[in-house]
Every structure is written in C-alpha cells, then in structure tokens.
Amino acid sequence: MPELTKIKKQLQQRQFQLESRVTAINDDVSHKNQPLSADWAEQAVERENEEVLEALGNASLDEIQKIKRALQRIERGIYFECDECGETIDIERLKLLKATDRCTKCAEKLEAIRN
Numbered sequence: 387m388p389e390l391t392k393i394k395k396q397l398q399q400r401q402f403q404l405e406s407r408v409t410a411i412n413d414d415v416s417h418k419n420q421p422l423s424a425d426w427a428e429q430a431v432e433r434e435n436e437e438v439l440e441a442l443g444n445a446s447l448d449e450i451q452k453i454k455r456a457l458q459r460i461e462r463g464i465y466f467e468c469d470e471c472g473e474t475i476d477i478e479r480l481k482l483l484k485a486t487d488r489c490t491k492c493a494e495k496l497e498a499i500r501n
C-alpha cells in the first residue's frame with residue numbers, strides 16, 4: 387500500500403527531527419557550548435530555561451517512543467489493527483495521528499475514563 391510507505395517515511399522523518407532536537411537540548415543543558423554565567427540572577431534564568439528545555443526534551447522522547455512503536459507495528463504488519471479491540475483503524479485517522487495504536491472508538495473510551 388503506497389499510503390503506508392508514505393506514512394512510514396513521515397514517521398521516520400519525524401523521529402529524525404525529534405532526535406536532533408533532543409541532541410541539541412542535551413548539548414544546551416550540559417553547557418557544552420557556554421559555561422554557566424557568574425551572575426546569580428542570570429543563573430536563575432538559565433536554570434528556568436533549562437527546565438523548559440528538559441520538559442521539551444522529555445516530550446520529544448515520549449513522542450520518539452510512540453513513533454518507534456508505530457514503526458514496529460508497520461514492520462509486523464499490524465499497523466492498521468487497533469491494539470485494544472483488534473478492529474481496523476481508519477486510514478484517515480492514521481494519516482492524522484500516525485503514531486496511534488487505537489481506533490477512534492477505543493481512543494474515545496480511554497478519554498472518557500480519563501476525564
């Protein structure tokens with residue numbers, strides 16, 4: 387299915403993008419490029435920035451995990467199967483949420499439980 391090839395490529399590109407971002411964040415947080423400033427007020431700002439960066443990094447890592455799982459699902463030929471009920475996940479849904487492993491119905495059920 388050419389659609390799947392396209393989705394796979396987009397997932398791989400997204401993974402690459404996220405991995406570069408995580409690398410950049412790690413470099414930044416570890417002060418590879420610039421030493422911590424001597425001024426304590428500036429240090430406080432820098433630490434705050436680091437926290438934001440770390441949160442961004444963690445969100446990126448989460449997404450990378452999801453993408454990896456989706457790519458494994460493609461390899462195993464179960465990309466279109468809902469992990470929950472085994473029904474086929476709608477292609478339109480997968481085009482929007484490429485890393486999802488649930489059909490619309492199960493995702494809605496999950497949302498209902500959470501809320």
Ligand SMILES: [Zn+2]
Pocket residue numbers: 468469470471472473488489490491492493
């Ligand atoms: Zn389902």
